[in-house]
Amino acid sequence: MRIVGLFLLTGALTLGLAACGGTDEATTAPKDKTVETSTTADGNEFTITANNWEFSSDKELVVKKGTKVKINLVNKEGMHTINNKELGIDLTANAPSExxxxxxxxxxxxxxxxxxxAEDHEAMKITLKVID
Structure with missing residues (x-):
């Protein structure tokens, strides 16, 4: 019985660590510390790149109140998602949030x-600032 429990615990730990440890595509490029941004007549579009335990920017994203916003997510390393319940954001790499x-x-x-x-996962955040 102990062997089965140990086996299940090992499997669960392996799967949990694989979420950030895997990769969607092989890459040896240096980590990009900027967010790709484009502004159109209708609003702003941001592309955030996720690497193991960090997003691509250490700065905040800024938009004006009333602006349409589109956020894209690219997973360079691992499998990541982005969410904010207040803004209704539930973003995956395959489905942008608008x-x-x-x-x-x-x-x-x-x-x-x-x-x-926990401390690595908790550090994966970026600020979106809405201004007048």
Missing amino acids: FTAEKTGEYELKCSTVCGA
């Missing part, structure tokens, strides 16, 4: 796929 920034404030966009140790 919304209108209707309320000013600072919103934390967090990785919602548990990956790695």
